[in-house]
Amino acid sequence: MIPGAHMHQDSSKPFKDPHAYRRLIGRLIYLTNTRPYITFSVNQLAQFMAFPTNLHYTAAMKVLRCFKGSPALGLFFPTNSIVQLKAYSDNNWASCPDTRRSVSGYCIYLEDSLITWKSKKQRIVSRSSCEAEYRALALTTCEIT
Template structure:
Protein backbone atom coordinates (compact mmCIF):
# COMPACT_ATOMS: atom_id res chain seq x y z
CA UNK A 1 0.00 0.00 0.00
CA UNK A 2 3.01 2.34 -0.26
CA UNK A 3 1.79 3.73 -3.56
CA UNK A 4 -1.90 3.94 -2.65
CA UNK A 5 -4.00 7.10 -2.92
CA UNK A 6 -4.38 8.83 0.47
CA UNK A 7 -7.81 9.24 2.05
CA UNK A 8 -9.09 12.06 4.26
CA UNK A 9 -11.21 9.71 6.42
CA UNK A 10 -10.62 6.14 7.70
CA UNK A 11 -14.18 5.11 6.76
CA UNK A 12 -16.95 6.29 4.48
CA UNK A 13 -18.97 8.91 6.43
CA UNK A 14 -22.05 7.52 8.17
CA UNK A 15 -21.23 3.99 7.02
CA UNK A 16 -21.98 0.96 9.23
CA UNK A 17 -20.18 -2.33 8.71
CA UNK A 18 -22.26 -5.48 9.00
CA UNK A 19 -22.17 -9.18 8.24
CA UNK A 20 -22.98 -8.91 4.53
CA UNK A 21 -23.42 -11.52 1.82
CA UNK A 22 -20.31 -10.60 -0.15
CA UNK A 23 -17.74 -13.19 -1.11
CA UNK A 24 -15.66 -14.41 1.86
CA UNK A 25 -12.16 -12.95 1.89
CA UNK A 26 -9.73 -15.51 0.47
CA UNK A 27 -7.04 -14.97 3.15
CA UNK A 28 -8.66 -14.57 6.62
CA UNK A 29 -5.33 -14.93 8.53
CA UNK A 30 -3.93 -11.92 6.61
CA UNK A 31 -7.03 -9.90 7.55
CA UNK A 32 -6.60 -10.85 11.23
CA UNK A 33 -2.91 -9.90 11.20
CA UNK A 34 -3.74 -6.52 9.69
CA UNK A 35 -6.47 -5.79 12.25
CA UNK A 36 -4.10 -6.87 15.03
CA UNK A 37 -1.55 -4.30 13.88
CA UNK A 38 -4.22 -1.61 13.65
CA UNK A 39 -5.41 -2.43 17.19
CA UNK A 40 -1.84 -1.89 18.39
CA UNK A 41 -1.74 1.43 16.54
CA UNK A 42 -4.82 2.71 18.39
CA UNK A 43 -2.57 3.12 21.46
CA UNK A 44 -1.37 6.38 19.91
CA UNK A 45 -4.01 7.07 17.24
CA UNK A 46 -7.45 7.63 18.83
CA UNK A 47 -8.80 8.88 15.49
CA UNK A 48 -8.93 5.31 14.10
CA UNK A 49 -10.31 3.67 17.27
CA UNK A 50 -13.91 3.48 16.08
CA UNK A 51 -13.23 2.05 12.62
CA UNK A 52 -10.75 -0.51 14.01
CA UNK A 53 -13.34 -1.52 16.60
CA UNK A 54 -15.83 -2.09 13.78
CA UNK A 55 -13.40 -4.07 11.64
CA UNK A 56 -12.32 -6.27 14.58
CA UNK A 57 -15.87 -7.60 14.95
CA UNK A 58 -15.57 -9.55 11.68
CA UNK A 59 -12.23 -11.30 12.24
CA UNK A 60 -13.91 -14.73 12.37
CA UNK A 61 -15.51 -14.51 8.90
CA UNK A 62 -14.26 -11.46 6.99
CA UNK A 63 -15.63 -10.71 3.54
CA UNK A 64 -14.14 -8.81 0.63
CA UNK A 65 -16.15 -5.75 1.70
CA UNK A 66 -14.54 -5.79 5.15
CA UNK A 67 -11.09 -6.11 3.57
CA UNK A 68 -11.80 -3.12 1.35
CA UNK A 69 -12.83 -1.12 4.42
CA UNK A 70 -9.56 -2.09 6.13
CA UNK A 71 -7.62 -0.90 3.07
CA UNK A 72 -9.29 2.50 3.40
CA UNK A 73 -7.86 2.78 6.92
CA UNK A 74 -4.39 2.23 5.43
CA UNK A 75 -5.06 4.91 2.84
CA UNK A 76 -6.03 7.28 5.67
CA UNK A 77 -2.81 6.47 7.52
CA UNK A 78 -0.90 7.18 4.31
CA UNK A 79 -2.33 10.72 4.37
CA UNK A 80 -1.42 11.26 8.05
CA UNK A 81 1.87 9.41 8.68
CA UNK A 82 3.28 11.88 11.22
CA UNK A 83 0.13 12.34 13.29
CA UNK A 84 0.44 11.54 17.00
CA UNK A 85 -0.60 12.55 20.49
CA UNK A 86 0.92 15.71 21.96
CA UNK A 87 1.29 16.12 25.72
CA UNK A 88 1.93 19.74 26.81
CA UNK A 89 4.14 20.28 29.85
CA UNK A 90 2.03 23.03 31.41
CA UNK A 91 -1.70 22.59 32.03
CA UNK A 92 -4.16 22.49 34.92
CA UNK A 93 -4.22 18.97 36.34
CA UNK A 94 -7.94 18.22 36.22
CA UNK A 95 -9.82 15.36 34.66
CA UNK A 96 -12.28 16.25 31.90
CA UNK A 97 -14.34 13.69 30.01
CA UNK A 98 -16.65 13.48 27.00
CA UNK A 99 -19.20 10.69 26.74
CA UNK A 100 -21.38 9.79 23.76
CA UNK A 101 -23.29 6.93 22.18
CA UNK A 102 -24.70 6.05 18.78
CA UNK A 103 -28.11 4.48 19.36
CA UNK A 104 -28.90 1.13 17.68
CA UNK A 105 -26.15 1.65 15.11
CA UNK A 106 -25.29 -2.02 14.56
CA UNK A 107 -27.40 -3.34 11.64
CA UNK A 108 -26.95 -6.96 12.76
CA UNK A 109 -27.82 -6.72 16.48
CA UNK A 110 -29.21 -3.17 16.87
CA UNK A 111 -26.88 -2.61 19.78
CA UNK A 112 -25.56 0.88 20.45
CA UNK A 113 -21.94 2.02 20.53
CA UNK A 114 -20.45 3.75 23.57
CA UNK A 115 -17.50 6.08 23.28
CA UNK A 116 -15.56 8.30 25.65
CA UNK A 117 -12.37 10.34 25.79
CA UNK A 118 -10.82 11.55 29.04
CA UNK A 119 -8.32 14.38 29.38
CA UNK A 120 -5.86 15.11 32.19
CA UNK A 121 -5.50 18.84 31.76
CA UNK A 122 -5.02 19.30 28.02
CA UNK A 123 -3.65 15.80 27.44
CA UNK A 124 -5.80 12.96 26.14
CA UNK A 125 -4.98 10.02 28.43
CA UNK A 126 -7.80 7.52 27.86
CA UNK A 127 -10.33 6.72 25.15
CA UNK A 128 -12.55 3.82 24.13
CA UNK A 129 -15.08 2.76 21.53
CA UNK A 130 -17.16 -0.28 22.50
CA UNK A 131 -20.39 -1.93 21.45
CA UNK A 132 -22.86 -2.17 24.33
CA UNK A 133 -23.68 -5.63 25.66
CA UNK A 134 -27.46 -5.26 25.48
CA UNK A 135 -29.94 -3.55 23.20
CA UNK A 136 -31.03 -0.12 24.43
CA UNK A 137 -34.72 0.67 24.06
CA UNK A 138 -34.22 4.44 23.80
CA UNK A 139 -31.51 6.92 22.95
CA UNK A 140 -31.15 8.22 26.49
CA UNK A 141 -30.81 4.65 27.78
CA UNK A 142 -27.89 4.21 25.40
CA UNK A 143 -26.46 7.52 26.64
CA UNK A 144 -26.81 6.40 30.24
CA UNK A 145 -24.96 3.16 29.56
CA UNK A 146 -22.17 5.20 27.95
CA UNK A 147 -22.13 7.58 30.93
CA UNK A 148 -21.86 4.65 33.33
CA UNK A 149 -18.92 3.21 31.38
CA UNK A 150 -17.19 6.61 31.43
CA UNK A 151 -17.90 7.16 35.13
CA UNK A 152 -16.40 3.78 36.07
CA UNK A 153 -13.24 4.64 34.18
CA UNK A 154 -13.09 8.10 35.79
CA UNK A 155 -13.28 6.40 39.20
CA UNK A 156 -10.39 4.11 38.22
CA UNK A 157 -8.28 7.09 37.08
CA UNK A 158 -8.91 8.83 40.40
CA UNK A 159 -7.61 5.74 42.22
CA UNK A 160 -4.47 5.90 40.08
CA UNK A 161 -3.95 9.57 40.99
CA UNK A 162 -4.29 8.64 44.66
CA UNK A 163 -1.71 5.85 44.25
CA UNK A 164 0.62 8.45 42.74
CA UNK A 165 0.02 10.52 45.90
CA UNK A 166 -1.73 13.29 44.02
CA UNK A 167 -4.80 14.63 45.77
CA UNK A 168 -7.36 15.43 43.10
CA UNK A 169 -9.91 17.71 44.79
CA UNK A 170 -11.70 19.11 41.73
CA UNK A 171 -14.64 17.11 40.31
CA UNK A 172 -14.27 15.63 36.86
CA UNK A 173 -16.21 17.59 34.26
CA UNK A 174 -18.27 15.07 32.29
CA UNK A 175 -19.86 16.43 29.09
CA UNK A 176 -22.94 14.81 27.55
CA UNK A 177 -25.04 16.03 24.61
CA UNK A 178 -28.26 14.25 25.67
CA UNK A 179 -30.52 16.52 27.71
CA UNK A 180 -32.77 13.65 28.85
CA UNK A 181 -29.83 11.81 30.41
CA UNK A 182 -28.65 14.95 32.20
CA UNK A 183 -32.16 15.70 33.48
CA UNK A 184 -32.60 12.15 34.77
CA UNK A 185 -29.26 12.36 36.62
CA UNK A 186 -30.41 15.56 38.34
CA UNK A 187 -33.97 14.36 39.03
CA UNK A 188 -33.94 10.54 39.34
CA UNK A 189 -37.71 10.01 39.25
CA UNK A 190 -38.15 6.43 38.08
CA UNK A 191 -41.20 5.16 36.26
CA UNK A 192 -41.98 2.34 33.86
CA UNK A 193 -39.90 3.84 31.04
CA UNK A 194 -36.77 4.11 33.19
CA UNK A 195 -37.07 1.20 35.62
CA UNK A 196 -34.89 -1.06 33.47
CA UNK A 197 -31.97 1.42 33.66
CA UNK A 198 -32.37 2.27 37.34
CA UNK A 199 -28.95 0.82 38.29
CA UNK A 200 -27.18 2.99 35.72
CA UNK A 201 -29.09 6.04 36.98
CA UNK A 202 -28.09 5.33 40.57
CA UNK A 203 -24.44 4.91 39.57
CA UNK A 204 -24.29 8.34 37.94
CA UNK A 205 -26.33 9.95 40.74
CA UNK A 206 -24.07 8.51 43.44
CA UNK A 207 -20.87 9.79 41.83
CA UNK A 208 -22.44 13.22 41.31
CA UNK A 209 -23.45 13.33 45.00
CA UNK A 210 -19.94 12.35 46.07
CA UNK A 211 -18.49 15.21 44.03
CA UNK A 212 -16.46 12.85 41.83
CA UNK A 213 -18.07 14.09 38.61
CA UNK A 214 -20.00 17.14 37.48
CA UNK A 215 -22.36 16.44 34.59
CA UNK A 216 -22.53 19.27 32.07
CA UNK A 217 -24.41 19.69 28.75
CA UNK A 218 -22.60 20.22 25.47
CA UNK A 219 -23.73 20.90 21.93
CA UNK A 220 -23.63 17.93 19.58
CA UNK A 221 -21.20 19.55 17.13
CA UNK A 222 -18.77 20.16 20.02
CA UNK A 223 -18.94 16.58 21.32
CA UNK A 224 -15.40 15.18 20.91
CA UNK A 225 -16.51 11.61 21.66
CA UNK A 226 -18.44 11.63 18.36
CA UNK A 227 -15.28 10.42 16.65
CA UNK A 228 -15.40 7.28 18.83
CA UNK A 229 -19.02 6.33 18.07
CA UNK A 230 -19.51 7.03 14.37
CA UNK A 231 -17.73 7.93 11.14
CA UNK A 232 -17.53 11.62 10.33
CA UNK A 233 -16.97 13.77 7.27
CA UNK A 234 -13.53 15.04 6.17
CA UNK A 235 -14.08 18.61 7.44
CA UNK A 236 -15.14 17.40 10.90
CA UNK A 237 -12.21 14.97 11.11
CA UNK A 238 -9.75 17.73 10.28
CA UNK A 239 -11.28 19.99 12.90
CA UNK A 240 -11.36 17.35 15.62
CA UNK A 241 -7.70 16.26 15.28
CA UNK A 242 -6.24 19.10 17.33
CA UNK A 243 -9.05 18.86 19.90
CA UNK A 244 -8.15 15.21 20.46
CA UNK A 245 -4.56 16.27 21.08
CA UNK A 246 -3.30 14.97 17.73
CA UNK A 247 -0.56 16.97 16.01
CA UNK A 248 1.65 16.25 13.03
CA UNK A 249 5.39 16.46 13.71
CA UNK A 250 6.11 17.07 10.05
CA UNK A 251 4.34 17.67 6.76
CA UNK A 252 2.61 14.55 5.32
CA UNK A 253 4.58 12.76 2.63
CA UNK A 254 1.82 13.29 0.08
CA UNK A 255 1.96 17.09 0.22
CA UNK A 256 3.89 18.79 -2.53
CA UNK A 257 4.29 15.68 -4.66
CA UNK A 258 1.24 16.05 -6.83
CA UNK A 259 -0.72 13.31 -5.05
CA UNK A 260 -4.40 14.09 -4.93
CA UNK A 261 -6.16 13.26 -1.66
CA UNK A 262 -9.49 11.64 -2.44
Protein backbone atom coordinates in the same frame (compact mmCIF):
# COMPACT_ATOMS: atom_id res chain seq x y z
CA MET B 1 -14.28 4.76 6.57
CA ILE B 2 -17.26 6.76 5.41
CA PRO B 3 -18.88 8.58 8.37
CA GLY B 4 -22.08 6.82 9.39
CA ALA B 5 -21.15 3.59 7.60
CA HIS B 6 -21.53 0.46 9.68
CA MET B 7 -19.95 -2.82 8.66
CA HIS B 8 -22.01 -6.00 8.82
CA GLN B 9 -21.71 -9.62 7.80
CA ASP B 10 -23.04 -9.88 4.27
CA SER B 11 -23.07 -12.47 1.51
CA SER B 12 -20.12 -11.03 -0.43
CA LYS B 13 -17.16 -13.18 -1.43
CA PRO B 14 -15.01 -14.40 1.52
CA PHE B 15 -11.48 -12.97 1.68
CA LYS B 16 -8.94 -15.49 0.34
CA ASP B 17 -6.45 -15.20 3.24
CA PRO B 18 -8.20 -14.67 6.62
CA HIS B 19 -4.84 -15.01 8.45
CA ALA B 20 -3.46 -11.96 6.61
CA TYR B 21 -6.63 -10.01 7.47
CA ARG B 22 -6.23 -10.90 11.16
CA ARG B 23 -2.57 -9.82 11.12
CA LEU B 24 -3.52 -6.51 9.50
CA ILE B 25 -6.29 -5.82 12.04
CA GLY B 26 -3.94 -6.74 14.92
CA ARG B 27 -1.42 -4.18 13.69
CA LEU B 28 -4.16 -1.56 13.31
CA ILE B 29 -5.31 -2.25 16.88
CA TYR B 30 -1.76 -1.59 18.07
CA LEU B 31 -1.72 1.72 16.16
CA THR B 32 -4.87 2.92 17.95
CA ASN B 33 -2.69 3.59 21.02
CA THR B 34 -1.24 6.69 19.39
CA ARG B 35 -3.89 7.39 16.74
CA PRO B 36 -7.30 7.32 18.43
CA TYR B 37 -9.08 8.72 15.37
CA ILE B 38 -8.98 5.26 13.76
CA THR B 39 -10.36 3.44 16.82
CA PHE B 40 -13.97 3.29 15.64
CA SER B 41 -13.05 2.04 12.17
CA VAL B 42 -10.68 -0.60 13.54
CA ASN B 43 -13.31 -1.69 16.07
CA GLN B 44 -15.82 -2.15 13.25
CA LEU B 45 -13.34 -4.19 11.20
CA ALA B 46 -12.19 -6.32 14.16
CA GLN B 47 -15.70 -7.72 14.61
CA PHE B 48 -15.28 -9.74 11.41
CA MET B 49 -11.91 -11.40 12.03
CA ALA B 50 -13.46 -14.88 12.04
CA PHE B 51 -15.03 -14.61 8.57
CA PRO B 52 -13.71 -11.56 6.70
CA THR B 53 -14.99 -10.71 3.24
CA ASN B 54 -13.42 -8.74 0.41
CA LEU B 55 -15.53 -5.75 1.49
CA HIS B 56 -13.96 -5.82 4.97
CA TYR B 57 -10.44 -6.07 3.53
CA THR B 58 -11.10 -3.11 1.20
CA ALA B 59 -12.26 -1.03 4.18
CA ALA B 60 -9.12 -1.99 6.13
CA MET B 61 -6.96 -0.86 3.22
CA LYS B 62 -8.77 2.52 3.25
CA VAL B 63 -7.80 2.90 6.92
CA LEU B 64 -4.18 2.24 5.97
CA ARG B 65 -4.34 4.85 3.20
CA CYS B 66 -5.32 7.51 5.74
CA PHE B 67 -1.84 7.11 7.30
CA LYS B 68 -0.18 7.97 4.02
CA GLY B 69 -1.99 11.33 3.95
CA SER B 70 -1.39 12.16 7.62
CA PRO B 71 2.00 10.88 8.82
CA ALA B 72 2.44 13.61 11.46
CA LEU B 73 -0.89 13.10 13.21
CA GLY B 74 -0.85 11.36 16.57
CA LEU B 75 -1.01 12.01 20.30
CA PHE B 76 1.22 14.59 21.97
CA PHE B 77 1.78 14.65 25.72
CA PRO B 78 3.31 17.98 26.85
CA THR B 79 5.31 18.10 30.07
CA ASN B 80 3.86 21.39 31.32
CA SER B 81 0.14 20.55 31.40
CA ILE B 82 -2.08 21.55 34.33
CA VAL B 83 -3.85 18.78 36.23
CA GLN B 84 -7.48 19.18 35.16
CA LEU B 85 -9.60 16.21 34.18
CA LYS B 86 -12.16 16.54 31.34
CA ALA B 87 -14.42 13.77 30.08
CA TYR B 88 -16.77 13.49 27.12
CA SER B 89 -19.19 10.68 26.39
CA ASP B 90 -21.65 9.86 23.64
CA ASN B 91 -23.54 6.95 22.18
CA ASN B 92 -25.16 5.91 18.96
CA TRP B 93 -28.55 4.42 19.78
CA ALA B 94 -29.36 1.07 18.11
CA SER B 95 -26.60 1.58 15.57
CA CYS B 96 -25.60 -2.06 15.04
CA PRO B 97 -27.68 -3.30 12.09
CA ASP B 98 -27.32 -6.95 13.15
CA THR B 99 -28.13 -6.79 16.89
CA ARG B 100 -29.72 -3.30 17.26
CA ARG B 101 -27.46 -2.64 20.26
CA SER B 102 -26.10 0.84 20.95
CA VAL B 103 -22.45 1.83 20.72
CA SER B 104 -21.12 3.91 23.63
CA GLY B 105 -17.90 5.83 23.70
CA TYR B 106 -15.94 8.22 25.85
CA CYS B 107 -12.67 10.10 25.90
CA ILE B 108 -10.93 11.50 28.97
CA TYR B 109 -8.38 14.30 28.88
CA LEU B 110 -5.82 15.45 31.42
CA GLU B 111 -5.79 19.13 30.39
CA ASP B 112 -5.11 18.93 26.64
CA SER B 113 -3.68 15.39 26.60
CA LEU B 114 -5.89 12.44 25.80
CA ILE B 115 -5.23 9.76 28.42
CA THR B 116 -7.96 7.18 27.80
CA TRP B 117 -10.76 6.45 25.36
CA LYS B 118 -13.11 3.62 24.57
CA SER B 119 -15.80 2.69 22.09
CA LYS B 120 -17.86 -0.39 22.92
CA LYS B 121 -21.10 -2.01 21.94
CA GLN B 122 -23.49 -2.09 24.91
CA ARG B 123 -24.32 -5.51 26.38
CA ILE B 124 -28.09 -5.15 26.08
CA VAL B 125 -30.54 -3.47 23.73
CA SER B 126 -31.61 -0.08 25.11
CA ARG B 127 -35.30 0.77 24.82
CA SER B 128 -34.67 4.46 24.20
CA SER B 129 -31.90 6.88 23.35
CA CYS B 130 -32.18 8.29 26.88
CA GLU B 131 -31.47 4.87 28.39
CA ALA B 132 -28.51 4.41 26.04
CA GLU B 133 -27.14 7.85 27.03
CA TYR B 134 -27.48 6.95 30.72
CA ARG B 135 -25.51 3.74 30.18
CA ALA B 136 -22.79 5.68 28.32
CA LEU B 137 -22.53 8.19 31.19
CA ALA B 138 -22.35 5.35 33.74
CA LEU B 139 -19.52 3.76 31.77
CA THR B 140 -17.65 7.09 31.65
CA THR B 141 -18.17 7.70 35.38
CA CYS B 142 -16.82 4.27 36.24
CA GLU B 143 -13.70 4.93 34.20
CA ILE B 144 -13.12 8.31 35.88
CA THR B 145 -13.62 6.80 39.33
